[in-house]
Amino acid sequence: MDRRAFLASLPAAAAAPALAQGAGPGHGGRWTPGADRFDRPDVHAGDRPVGASFASRTAVYGLSGAVGTAHPLATLAGIETLKRGGSAVDATIAVNACLGLLEPTASGIGGDCYAMIWDPKAGKVQGLAGSGGSPRGLSLETVRAKAVNGALPPLGAISVSVPGTVDGWWMMHQRYGKLKWEALFEPAIHYAEQGVPVPDMIAFYIRRALANFRKPGSGVEETDNAMRIWGLGGEGPRPGSVLRNPDLARTYRTIARGGRDAYYKGEIAEVIDAYFRRIGGWLRKEDLAAHRGEWIEPHVTHYRGVGVHALGANTQGIATLQMLNILEHFDMAGAGFQSPLSIHLQIEAKRLAYEDRARYYADPHFAQVPVEWLISKEYAAERAKLIRPDRILTPVYPGQAPSRGDTTYFSVADADGMMVSMIQSNFRGMGSGLVADGLGFMFQDRGQLFSLKDGHPNLYAPGKRPFQTIIPGFATRGGQPWMSFGVMGGDMQPQGQTQIIVNRRDYGLEIQAAGDSPRWHHEGSSQSMGEDDRSLPTNGLLRLESGVPEATKKALAAMGWTIGGPDGGFGRYECIEHRMDGRTRVYAAASEMRADGCALAY
Structure with missing residues (x-):
């Protein structure tokens, strides 16, 4: 059977609950710190004797170190x-x-x-x-x-x-x-x-x-x-x-x-x-x-007990924090894994965060970027109130600040406990085409x-750093390292990072299944940030991977989302998890089935 067939064939009652009521009792499951797994109807063994049936493989484990990259x-x-x-x-x-x-x-x-x-x-x-x-x-x-x-x-x-x-x-x-x-x-x-x-x-x-x-x-x-x-x-x-x-x-x-x-x-x-x-x-x-x-000092927000870290500077890193701060106001576990409500809420959080991304993100050496306001819990609470579970927010605008595309990701961990989350890129299409x-x-x-709009914080200037899409990810628990991870791929990166955190924290998936889970990718915003396609529909284009349940796709389309087919642009993920077995450090490493790479540990 197809490793994701169970998702596509979920009964309508399970896959497409009434949007306002969530997914029904027990469907979403609950996460417990330190738990290795939990049982529930939408994640089961299937063709695999353990773990989620849609996982491509299990994580690899080691005591001394681990590496995950996009090439073996x-x-x-x-x-x-x-x-x-x-x-x-x-x-x-x-x-x-x-x-x-x-x-x-x-x-x-x-x-x-x-x-x-x-x-x-x-x-x-x-x-x-x-x-x-x-x-x-x-x-x-x-x-x-x-x-x-x-x-x-x-x-x-x-x-x-x-x-x-x-x-x-x-x-x-x-x-x-x-x-x-x-x-x-x-x-x-x-x-x-x-x-x-x-x-x-x-x-x-x-x-x-x-x-x-x-x-x-x-x-x-x-x-x-x-x-x-x-x-x-x-x-x-x-x-x-x-x-x-x-x-x-x-x-x-x-x-x-x-x-x-x-x-x-x-x-x-x-x-x-x-x-x-x-x-x-x-x-x-x-x-x-x-x-x-x-x-630079990374920014951090706490999402249901997980510290999620992001780089500011001239990157889009804080978009992940903005999305998670907004989603914290909703019962994502109750909404249900791969349900229309869960995906709808995540998309709306993305749209709100990306309006701010287009309006405010820039090189802080050249512009005053209101980062602390953007990632504050108070601002997220205001933005969350705009989201409705049964309809699309239209129009969507950036918040009013108070006065004052092609990438590789890899992760490495060593025997001393150091973990590196790194992302590196020539940007889109291999780069400029020029080789000295x-x-x-x-x-x-x-x-x-760069923006060419007068007054925009990302307006081109000589010697200025352009807005950057590349962002590494890192998560901690209780002040200790938990995950060094990333989801490479242009504007998909904050969307992908958010999906990994939600899959792990709200839906209890282990690191390999969290990456193998079917993804969504929303394209477009009301303001351009260089890579946006201005020919997209008013509410953007929602692309869903083939493993998303058909009932979920139909429910989202019925709400008014314009659904696009899979195009391979759902990001590529690597992750190393730090865990303790008593006093012994154990690394678990996961790699992306959508790329040519692998993860190893020893």
Whole structure:
């Protein structure tokens, strides 16, 4: 039987309860801290002797460490780094360097990174924002002259901002590294020189990206460098094609020898400067030399006893906190797992939070972002009052503040109790399409997410960091680490993070089932944030994965939601859970069935 058939075939009485009354007695279940599972009618063994019938596998367990990434070879590199005595941060850097080769559609040293780190010595979550600013020589007037339909183009030099990843790695290693910096690049250099077979999904996305870069009018100034690396003599790799990238191997060797300054002040910076001058772009070595990432204090909210942490800075991280604060005013357990009421409430919380996201989120070094107000319980209570269980809120607006798209996620945990939740990205479609001569990596196109509206806090400015979609996730219980997790994928990320927390806290799913559970993705808001499709219906487009019960889909459509089919845009999840068996630490690690990766523990 289909592993999700039980959901699609639930009787109407169970799957589509009256929206105002919830799902009926016992349907939703209740979560108990420390409980391994609980029994209820909508999650049962099915084809599996234990756990939820829709789970693709069980979590993996280990005592000494765990790694979950979007590529098996990257996961293995992380495990081997831990076994060599490396910290979770060492393994994170090794993993990310590998993914720059193995998963170039979602990551690389031409992009930015963010991380949350559980520091066992400090007993707290630390935050890192490794995000670069726009070129200082690129004016607002030039950007507006290049705009398409009132927004920055998605590809080409106009969308390139300073890559922050290598600097972010250096900052983490300086504070938490155990192994020598050079050693962290050895696995990635080996794979880049020897070659690796390309998995199915990554092959598909490379071919799609290369085709987009080569379309007439794409805005990409040159495509020869990208095609030479990833075209493999044709239009790109097929599943199982062997990919080599000796240019990237040489770049990694340079960084391994010279540290972060080799990238931002040395020979790599010189090559980048010469390349952008040659193609008529704006990024300069002075922009690279001026870049610095920053350690920041994560924000936190408490959702039914779970501390959920998020990064502010110029990210959308606090949208997760806003959604959960709103949902805390509703009986989600009573609403029922995969019920129309449960999904409806989550969508409405998303719509309210994303109006604020579009209105207020920006680089706090350039704008006053009212974060404390946005994530306050008092504001959430006001917003929750707007939601009705039996109809769609129309219209939806951002709150009135008081005066004053393609990503990779991975998680690593070590024997000392350190846990790293890290997300890294070139943004959409592999990045800008631009590869500097001989360097082997593509530059991000994050600049597309600037606003061009006068007075908007995210208005483009030279040297300013654009709004960022990439956000790592972290959750604690009782002041101790619980989950290092993430759901990569553009505007899906806060929506996906919220679904994971609700699945675990309200519906009692373990970490693998929480990720395998069918997802929803709501697209669109009344205000544009660069990636929004302005042709969407008034209330946006609600996409539901195939495992959502048919009765639930029909009930949501009857309410007025415009339902779209699955499109593969439901995010990709990795998670490591920290638990104690008496005095013994145990890690449980889960990975995403929607991607090519895996989780391992030892």
